[in-house]
Amino acid sequence: MLKENSMEILRKFRDRKLIQAVSKSIEKIAKKLDYVRIMHVCGTHEHTITFFGLRSLLPDNVELIAGPGCPVCIVPAREVDEAIEIVFSGIRVYTYGDMYRVPGTKMSLADARSEGADVKVVYGFNDAIRLHMKDRKKSVFFAVGFETTAPTLAAFISRRLIPDDLMILPSFRLTVPIMKYILSSFDINIDGIICPGHVSTIVGASAWSFIPRISGIPAVVAGFEPLDVMLAVFSILKMILEGKPRLVNEYSRAVSWRGNITAKRYVREVFYRADGEWRGIGRVKRSRLLLRKRFKHLDARSRLSVSVDTGPEFKPGCRCADIILGKAKPTDCPLFMRACTPDRPQGPCMVSSEGTCSIWAKYGGYERIQWHYD
Amino acid sequence: MLYILVIIRHYKAHSKSFYLTVQYRNVCLGVPAKIVKLLDKNRAIADFGGIKKEISTILLPEVSTGDYVIVHAGFAISKLSKREANEIIASWKEVLEVLKST
Numbered sequence: 001m002l003k004e005n006s007m008e009i010l011r012k013f014r015d016r017k018l019i020q021a022v023s024k025s026i027e028k029i030a031k032k033l034d035y036v037r038i039m040h041v042c043g044t045h046e047h048t049i050t051f052f053g054l055r056s057l058l059p060d061n062v063e064l065i066a067g068p069g070c071p072v073c074i075v076p077a078r079e080v081d082e083a084i085e086i087v088f089s090g091i092r093v094y095t096y097g098d099m100y101r102v103p104g105t106k107m108s109l110a111d112a113r114s115e116g117a118d119v120k121v122v123y124g125f126n127d128a129i130r131l132h133m134k135d136r137k138k139s140v141f142f143a144v145g146f147e148t149t150a151p152t153l154a155a156f157i158s159r160r161l162i163p164d165d166l167m168i169l170p171s172f173r174l175t176v177p178i179m180k181y182i183l184s185s186f187d188i189n190i191d192g193i194i195c196p197g198h199v200s201t202i203v204g205a206s207a208w209s210f211i212p213r214i215s216g217i218p219a220v221v222a223g224f225e226p227l228d229v230m231l232a233v234f235s236i237l238k239m240i241l242e243g244k245p246r247l248v249n250e251y252s253r254a255v256s257w258r259g260n261i262t263a264k265r266y267v268r269e270v271f272y273r274a275d276g277e278w279r280g281i282g283r284v285k286r287s288r289l290l291l292r293k294r295f296k297h298l299d300a301r302s303r304l305s306v307s308v309d310t311g312p313e314f315k316p317g318c319r320c321a322d323i324i325l326g327k328a329k330p331t332d333c334p335l336f337m338r339a340c341t342p343d344r345p346q347g348p349c350m351v352s353s354e355g356t357c358s359i360w361a362k363y364g365g366y367e368r369i370q371w372h373y374d
Numbered sequence: 375m376l377y378i379l380v381i382i383r384h385y386k387a388h389s390k391s392f393y394l395t396v397q398y399r400n401v402c403l404g405v406p407a408k409i410v411k412l413l414d415k416n417r418a419i420a421d422f423g424g425i426k427k428e429i430s431t432i433l434l435p436e437v438s439t440g441d442y443v444i445v446h447a448g449f450a451i452s453k454l455s456k457r458e459a460n461e462i463i464a465s466w467k468e469v470l471e472v473l474k475s476t
């Protein structure tokens with residue numbers, strides 16, 4: 001159904017000859033290098049890599065690691081519990097489809113709904129508003145996401161387009177601070193970074209310039225077609241070989257140096273940054289967005305005084321915490337595809353369609369396809 | 375070599391469904407679309423490779439009909455530049471050529 005005329009702009013990014021050529025060039029460079037670990041921090045990149053089997057097109061000494069790229073996997077169980085408490089108090093909760101099935105300490109919003117609570121899944125904040133105008137019921141929007149999602153709410157809040165009786169439960173997290181956190185923690189060795197393309201359309205390529213400057217490793221802002229990812233890998237290897245780490249914007253067709261100024265302005269006006277908990281990771285400095293004082297009347301936390309106890313973040317045996325940080329692969333988890341499957345998920349990485357476990361489960365469940373076909 | 379072929383076949387077979395899976399399963403992803411009609415109140419109709427859907431242009435006020443955009447959770451967040459898309463490929467092609475001949 002991908003019509004040629006509407007997507008012709010993208011066709012070349014799946015050109016098989018080009019991809020093969022890049023693959024060969026990567027092989028040539030990789031021969032001159034030791035083991036290279038490249039991390040990306042975006043669920044969509046993991047999707048492209050696994051879906052198109054790109055790991056199989058890379059030499060054995062080049063590893064692609066999935067970092068914390070799934071915004072719903074890293075929402076602490078505690079915040080899911082808050083949404084569940086709200087919905088059980090008789091208030092409707094809107095949220096995204098991915099968040100719907102993520103477990104809190106006891107249950108998920110999907111479980112709450114099967115017990116009769118009023119949970120509505122929406123595609124975007126504008127859909128929630130549309131539904132709210134129709135039903136006019138006291139509701140809360142459980143808002144999760146990275147830098148890309150926050151402006152979609154901020155724009156409506158800033159322009160006073162939020163209807164009465166619709167409150168916000170913000171659980172946004174930011175990828176730029178988590179990247180700084182990962183790069184400064186000593187137990188993960190990374191030789192190059194593929195920066196998240198869509199986050200970058202908002203924050204701008206410039207937001208990542210600290211990577212080569214402070215950590216001294218190459219960084220490439222990449223798009224989501226197979227050729228984009230292959231070119232990013234190629235360019236990272238080349239910079240390593242030359243010993244000149246830089247920031248390269250491969251996704252210049254969508255990402256500018258300064259990003260989406262309108263969106264950034266809205267976010268700055270409506271939210272402030274605070275330290276935030278990440279599921280499986282812990283507290284990360286200035287990584288969370290909360291509503292500013294003058295918008296407190298929209299904040300479900302202050303208006304409804306929700307209070308929840310803390311509980312376990314993961315089920316026993318689940319290795320999501322390591323998988324989110326790129327320290328382990330789904331296949332390292334003893335439960336993967338045994339006790340834990342997309343139909344019976346045991347941890348957030350399997351629940352969310354952007355979680356690494358779920359993506360691996362859907363498109364094979366192994367790292368390199370040729371093992372399977374051999 | 376054989377496995378490269380297998381993989382190419384693998385993604386050729388799947389590539390058509392790629393955006394559709396991405397678009398309807400995942401809320402937090404971005405997908406390319408073409409603006410086919412501008413509506414009032416910062417709204418527009420976008421064409422996702424054959425499927426038309428209303429989106430918000432509040433984050434991209436300068437958008438006009440015929441533009442390609444990246445849509446995230448129902449909002450256009452960035453314009454796709456055709457010129458950049460062509461130029462970037464051209465620039466990489468050169469790199470590859472140089473590499474092949476060495």
Ligand code: SF4
Nearest residue numbers: 319320333340347357
């Ligand atoms: S496979 Fe399931 S149990 Fe294992 S880490 Fe992933 S989500 Fe957790």
